[in-house]
Amino acid sequence: MKANVGTIDRILRIIVGVALIALAATGKVGPWGYLGVIPLATGLFRFCPAYTLLGIRTCPVPGAPK
Numbered sequence: 001m002k003a004n005v006g007t008i009d010r011i012l013r014i015i016v017g018v019a020l021i022a023l024a025a026t027g028k029v030g031p032w033g034y035l036g037v038i039p040l041a042t043g044l045f046r047f048c049p050a051y052t053l054l055g056i057r058t059c060p061v062p063g064a065p066k
Helices: 007-025 031-045 049-054
Strands: none
Touching (some): 007 031
């Protein structure tokens, strides 16, 4: 698994994931809020399978000119 999630994307995924899980745990939203595990995991591992399928990459390619 090569990283394909950049820094800003990663931070946003982690924030959204934690927020959804917290809302579900406190009963503010239904059980679907536990789907926040998905953006949380993709943010922590810096890898998104959907990005691979779609050919998207939000992190810089190593060795590429800046």
